[in-house]
Amino acid sequence: MARRLRPVGLEFVETAPLRLVFAREVSASPETVYRALADDMTAWPQWFTAVTLCQPIDCADGGKGRAVRLKGGTRFWETIVAAEASQRYAYRVDETNAPGLRALVEEWRLTPAGTGTRVQWTFAADGVAPFRLALKLGRPGMGRAFRDAVTALDRRLTAANA
Template sequence: MARRLRPVDLGFVGAAPVRLVFTREVSASPEQVFHALAEDVPGWPRWFSAVTSARATDGGAGREIRLRGGTRFEETVLAAKAPEVYAYRVDATNAPGARALVEEWRLAPRDTGTGTLVQWTFAADGTAPFRFVLGLARAGLGRAFRDAMTSLDRRVAVR
């Protein structure tokens, strides 16, 4: 890994200089979504096309993630409270300019009684160019999130 990031806690999600928040409703239950996020880490590439490789480390306390284009992350799981929240901090990455990064997934039952409202928060800090690029990347990250949720929902519905 090229660089170690600042070790932040879950409070960083609300205080980060850059916060990208995306939401999507899916028909899968919160339990099914949580399982895919937190318990089937190696399954991420099957529904999140940006992820090429994912594996749990340290008995599930960490993760190693590889993305298309070669970006890599070593992560620590900060919260895994089924079926409501799953969050992790990036400890090391080869992404230039990143200083701190936390991703939080919040899951809530839909008001209709079936399905889940999924909220993904991408909280980051970094150099000015890094923050600028993240702002430009908002639309692409949003599209990747929507596509991933659609794919996950289809995948879970097959079970």
């Protein structure tokens, strides 16, 4: 059963009660990584194994969003809150079937790093105490999932540009 979450803005990335931040460098350019994140979202399941569906949707307020499904059946309906080419891509979860979650924003920051890109993912959340505890305990697994996803994305982008 889907529930509406508290609507938060982009500032939530800095002010959330729980922030998990992961970073990794890839060989692809910021422009190429941004296109994979924002413009080719239907391909996310091909490089982020936790994602089984990612598709664009139109939001009720006229904005753009995403419908996302994860392995295990968790679903998110999101609003894109930042789409700054080659720099940042962020979205807020508006509705989900995930229990205990109150607010969530995910931000992908891209900065040049030598000839490639430093990819930083911030998972900014608020939820009931058991949810926050589960996220804290799950931090190593989320970090591993991020590293595996970004590594797979880099391989995919490198192969596409070869």
